[in-house]
Amino acid sequence: MLRTFWDGMRFAGITPLVRGLLLGMLGAFATSVVVIGVGRILVDRLAAGNAGFGVLFAAVSAGMALGAFVGPRVLRALNRRRLFALSVGVSGAALLLTGLIPNMVLAAVLASITGVGVGIAWVIGTGLLAREIEGDLRERTLAFLHTAARVLLLVSLTVAPLIAGLIGDHRLDVRDLGYDVLGAGAVLVLAGLTALLLAVLSYRQVDEGSEVSLFAELIAVLRGVPVGPEKEDERLPGTFIVLEGGEGAGKSTQARQLSIWLRDEGFEVVTTREPGSTKLGMRLRALLLDKDQTGMSPRAEALLYGADRADHVSQVILPALRRGAIVISDRYVDSTLAYQGAGRELSVGEIRRINEWATDELVPDLTVLLDVPPASGLARLGGTTDRIESESEDFHERVRAGFRRLAEGEPERYLVVDAQGAQEDITREIQRRVRPILPDPVPQDAEAITGMMPIIKE
Numbered sequence: 001m002l003r004t005f006w007d008g009m010r011f012a013g014i015t016p017l018v019r020g021l022l023l024g025m026l027g028a029f030a031t032s033v034v035v036i037g038v039g040r041i042l043v044d045r046l047a048a049g050n051a052g053f054g055v056l057f058a059a060v061s062a063g064m065a066l067g068a069f070v071g072p073r074v075l076r077a078l079n080r081r082r083l084f085a086l087s088v089g090v091s092g093a094a095l096l097l098t099g100l101i102p103n104m105v106l107a108a109v110l111a112s113i114t115g116v117g118v119g120i121a122w123v124i125g126t127g128l129l130a131r132e133i134e135g136d137l138r139e140r141t142l143a144f145l146h147t148a149a150r151v152l153l154l155v156s157l158t159v160a161p162l163i164a165g166l167i168g169d170h171r172l173d174v175r176d177l178g179y180d181v182l183g184a185g186a187v188l189v190l191a192g193l194t195a196l197l198l199a200v201l202s203y204r205q206v207d208e209g210s211e212v213s214l215f216a217e218l219i220a221v222l223r224g225v226p227v228g229p230e231k232e233d234e235r236l237p238g239t240f241i242v243l244e245g246g247e248g249a250g251k252s253t254q255a256r257q258l259s260i261w262l263r264d265e266g267f268e269v270v271t272t273r274e275p276g277s278t279k280l281g282m283r284l285r286a287l288l289l290d291k292d293q294t295g296m297s298p299r300a301e302a303l304l305y306g307a308d309r310a311d312h313v314s315q316v317i318l319p320a321l322r323r324g325a326i327v328i329s330d331r332y333v334d335s336t337l338a339y340q341g342a343g344r345e346l347s348v349g350e351i352r353r354i355n356e357w358a359t360d361e362l363v364p365d366l367t368v369l370l371d372v373p374p375a376s377g378l379a380r381l382g383g384t385t386d387r388i389e390s391e392s393e394d395f396h397e398r399v400r401a402g403f404r405r406l407a408e409g410e411p412e413r414y415l416v417v418d419a420q421g422a423q424e425d426i427t428r429e430i431q432r433r434v435r436p437i438l439p440d441p442v443p444q445d446a447e448a449i450t451g452m453m454p455i456i457k458e
């Protein structure tokens, strides 16, 4: 256990985000276990007995479940990183108040608030960690997190009651006013203050430095108004669909079928691909796939794919989406995350950030992952292979696993299809998934028809 803990400590500091997440998650978790640790002593002092402890325990657990399942959905307008640090702070503040105001009813309410904070922090924290770190490192970091959580549980069940006992209960009389200082309350205050401090430290590490202050963002969310200047992609009238997968998975085939169907349905469709859909892109494609460039440094490779994408987004994809078209792209950011991230073993978190910048955070409405064993996909291609196709089998296996992990991380935005099935079946499966996200078809002469409406003419 100690070894896992130590290993994790060494890796925990890789990026400020990971460090901030671990600090915050452990801070939040500590608040819930301290409630359990000294809860027994607290309810005895408040004359609430076994039933009181049961209520306290149930309040924390129910709060955690509520926070995990409902919190991020209800508060989805708030930046997730900020919501993370804020929920750590809320669980600390609730714990602090529980310690300061010794009252059973209030303790139960505050315990549930502590639980909600912990639930939100845990669910956002694990999600962001999974996105930020890859493979073995992710396993180690999660192992570290779980070991540290167990240590915290052990400490709060043994050391916290001991400290509460050592502090003891005292009565403070100031003039006519009396205040009961409880040992258990003091432990809760200390733990609450620690969690608040960790929330601040965590906030500093995880916040991306938005131009909108946390306070302004909170007020906007509570009032139900948009936070800061609306991002352009939230207002784009078009629909962005991406086909991803390894070599020979059938992306071009399915992109073609999809565009034929959508055109028949009356939509303007732009079919495009990466790399190589702009003038600059064509030159980058030639360079990237040229076998003479074997040995190109992985970072240069990732940046060149990013450069192609930046040009592609600004010159082809965004203008089409602004017009309200349906854009179907054969490959997008996930290809870099899978090929250069998983395949070349670069940091997926770093690649993601570079690409967020390159694409101005344009995210597809739907990504269809055509999943095929590399050997089968490559066998379909035949002929000569390019620089990337001729990579080792291990490389292509890592790429496939990388794609699948991305889809597992965001199941609502992906359709994963077994690409070994018959082409027609795959086409039908894609159509079934695409249909619900389509806008109402616009007739070709819509402008003329709209212009004829009397109310618009006047």
Ligand SMILES: Nc1ncnc2c1ncn2[C@@H]1O[C@H](COP(=O)(O)OP(=O)(O)OP(=O)(O)O)[C@@H](O)[C@H]1O
Pocket: 245, 246, 247, 248, 249, 250, 251, 252, 253, 254, 380, 381, 419, 420, 421, 422, 423, 426
């Ligand atoms: N479901 C399928 N079953 C068998 N063969 C298929 C299937 N889908 C496509 N193919 C065939 O596999 C070959 C590669 O298909 P396609 O070009 O669509 O793949 P791709 O994923 O775009 O490839 P690349 O990675 O080179 O871009 C083509 O000959 C195509 O006809």
Ligand SMILES: Cc1cn([C@H]2C[C@H](O)[C@@H](COP(=O)(O)O)O2)c(=O)[nH]c1=O
Pocket: 247, 273, 274, 275, 305, 331, 332, 333, 335, 336, 337, 339, 340, 388, 389
């Ligand atoms: C976008 C993108 C692509 N690649 C690789 C994947 C393929 O081997 C080639 C593109 O060829 P295709 O026949 O058009 O599929 O480039 C990559 O490694 N990283 C990327 O971001």
